[in-house]
Amino acid sequence: MFVDLTDSDYLPSLSTSGMPRLTRDGRLDQRAIPEECAIAPLYDGTTAAVVMATPADLTDLAIGFSLTDGIIAAASEIEGLDVVRGGCG
Numbered sequence: 001m002f003v004d005l006t007d008s009d010y011l012p013s014l015s016t017s018g019m020p021r022l023t024r025d026g027r028l029d030q031r032a033i034p035e036e037c038a039i040a041p042l043y044d045g046t047t048a049a050v051v052m053a054t055p056a057d058l059t060d061l062a063i064g065f066s067l068t069d070g071i072i073a074a075a076s077e078i079e080g081l082d083v084v085r086g087g088c089g
Contacts (some may be wrong), residue, residue, distance in 0.1 A: 041065055058083045 023029045034054045041048045041062055048071065053061060062081055066072045 043071060 020028055020030050034056075036052045036054055038050050039053045039055065039058070039061065040050045043066075048069065049065075051065070059081060062083075063075050063078065066078065067075065072078060
């Protein structure tokens with residue numbers, strides 16, 4: 001089994017465009033929010049799904065998705081795994 005994981009950006013980006021919030025002491029603050037992008041796991045050239053995820057730890061995502069979805073029974077069944085940058089959208 002060969003897994004190819006395509007994402008829009010390998011490194012996660014942070015956005016501060018999230019909703020403003022009040023801290024415990026009443027100050028107005030804004031929290032940095034990790035952005036998500038579409039991630040498409042491909043198995044032997046065929047897309048299995050498209051999921052929204054923060055583009056970090058993509059190898060772990062590919063292995064976990066493969067195990068949970070029943071595509072493999074053990075991580076040792078993966079013969080190759082590539083993380084490939086793709087266009088967002």
